[in-house]
Amino acid sequence: MTNVKKVVLAYSGGLDTSVIVRWLIETYGCEVIAFVADVGQKEELEGLEEKAINTGAGKIYIEDLQEEFVKDFVFPALRANAVYEGRYLLGTSLARPLIAKKQIEIARKEGADAVCHGATGKGNDQVRFEMTYMALEPDIKIISPWKDDRWTLNSREAMIDYAEKYDIPITITKKKPYSEDRNLLHISHEGGILEDTWVEAPEEIFVMTVSPENAPDVATYVEIDFEKGNPVAVDGKKIHPAMLLDQMNDLAGANGVGRIDMVENRFVGMKSRGVYETPGGTVLWTAHRALESITMDREVMFMRDSLIPKYAQLVYNGFWYSPEMEIMQKMIDETQKNVTGTVRMKLYKGNCIVVGRKSPHSLYSEDFATFNSDEVYNQKDAIGFIRLNALRMRIRAMLNK
Numbered sequence: 001m002t003n004v005k006k007v008v009l010a011y012s013g014g015l016d017t018s019v020i021v022r023w024l025i026e027t028y029g030c031e032v033i034a035f036v037a038d039v040g041q042k043e044e045l046e047g048l049e050e051k052a053i054n055t056g057a058g059k060i061y062i063e064d065l066q067e068e069f070v071k072d073f074v075f076p077a078l079r080a081n082a083v084y085e086g087r088y089l090l091g092t093s094l095a096r097p098l099i100a101k102k103q104i105e106i107a108r109k110e111g112a113d114a115v116c117h118g119a120t121g122k123g124n125d126q127v128r129f130e131m132t133y134m135a136l137e138p139d140i141k142i143i144s145p146w147k148d149d150r151w152t153l154n155s156r157e158a159m160i161d162y163a164e165k166y167d168i169p170i171t172i173t174k175k176k177p178y179s180e181d182r183n184l185l186h187i188s189h190e191g192g193i194l195e196d197t198w199v200e201a202p203e204e205i206f207v208m209t210v211s212p213e214n215a216p217d218v219a220t221y222v223e224i225d226f227e228k229g230n231p232v233a234v235d236g237k238k239i240h241p242a243m244l245l246d247q248m249n250d251l252a253g254a255n256g257v258g259r260i261d262m263v264e265n266r267f268v269g270m271k272s273r274g275v276y277e278t279p280g281g282t283v284l285w286t287a288h289r290a291l292e293s294i295t296m297d298r299e300v301m302f303m304r305d306s307l308i309p310k311y312a313q314l315v316y317n318g319f320w321y322s323p324e325m326e327i328m329q330k331m332i333d334e335t336q337k338n339v340t341g342t343v344r345m346k347l348y349k350g351n352c353i354v355v356g357r358k359s360p361h362s363l364y365s366e367d368f369a370t371f372n373s374d375e376v377y378n379q380k381d382a383i384g385f386i387r388l389n390a391l392r393m394r395i396r397a398m399l400n401k
Contacts, residue, residue, distance in 0.1 A: 006031045007114040008107045013048040016118035021055045034060040037099040039069045040184030070241035079229035080332045084312040089281045091186030097320035100132035114141035121147045128318035135321040186278040201275045208277040212256035212350030219348035229336030248280030255347035258282040267317045287343035290354040294362045304335045
């Protein structure tokens with residue numbers, strides 16, 4: 001691809017993409033358009049425009065995608081109760097297809113003939129970016145420096161040296177080589193001493209949460225309203241999706257909620273340790289599940305739950321724009337029509353506890369469930385119910401005698 005004239009780079013201002021701006025210019029002699037997706041990085045966005053231009057980018061786009069991110073990516077995953085390998089709420093995984101989608105839109109607008117990302121050839125992000133590029137613009141040229149024969153900066157140390165050579169400002173150092181990715185749903189921490197799975201993550205790396213030990217000694221109560229599986233209000237006040245998640249992050253983070261330390265299976269085949277902070281998401285996922293417990297039919301819930309591992313796997317592996325994902329989302333959304341109501345949560349020193357739930361569509365009946373005397377349930381009906389369900393096991397036992 002030596003004839004590339006203009007490339008749109010997914011730019012974060014971190015070590016990799018800061019170095020890649022200069023590398024693209026040197027290697028391809030092309031114009032570089034930097035694209036920054038604002039998905040809730042907060043102060044990390046400060047100074048990026050000046051930095052990108054000073055590093056060599058001809059133009060920079062900074063697009064506020066926070067509302068779209070939460071409404072069209074986070075909330076659909078919440079409706080699915082999507083959790084990867086039982087713990088990871090897919091913070092990075094959900095943001096990548098949105099970033100790549102917008103990157104393609106800018107490439108069309110600018111008449112660019114290529115797009116570029118800074119993901120390595122070992123990780124999941126390379127798949128998420130490139131699968132989205134191909135799904136939305138199948139003929140676009142894709143530059144992935146870490147898989148390019150001309151790329152010689154195959155370590156963080158080498159990139160740090162390269163950045164110093166060209167006076168490219170970076171925050172990462174050889175003593176603190178952590179890789180972080182932040183958005184409205186979470187922040188991830190990888191690399192450095194975290195590559196030793198026996199070493200506890202140092203307190204200094206955490207950004208969105210206080211340690212449970214330093215959280216308040218008094219619990220925080222919060223009520224969350226849902227409509228058709230989507231959170232719409234906090235303590236009775238309706239809020240737009242991005243602001244709602246941001247507010248939940250503040251509440252949960254202040255109470256030490258949402259830290260996860262796990263070793264996960266990457267799509268490419270290796271295991272990787274990630275330390276995640278997902279404060280608001282942890283509360284919303286827990287509350288959503290609690291509301292479903294009183295509004296969803298048992299067999300519908302069983303069927304939907306059977307889809308959770310596959311849904312999470314598709315998101316994690318970069319298949320957001322696949323036909324199977326489209327069909328699965330429609331099926332899941334059908335199960336959410338009556339998931340409307342309110343959940344009361346108690347946040348205390350890292351714990352996220354459901355203490356109340358109510359809904360106009362509740363299937364819970366105190367008349368049937370009570371341990372006190374009732375007039376609506378004949379307990380003798382259970383005799384035949386149990387005998388019929390045990391029949392096949394009785395027959396086997398009799399044959400084995």
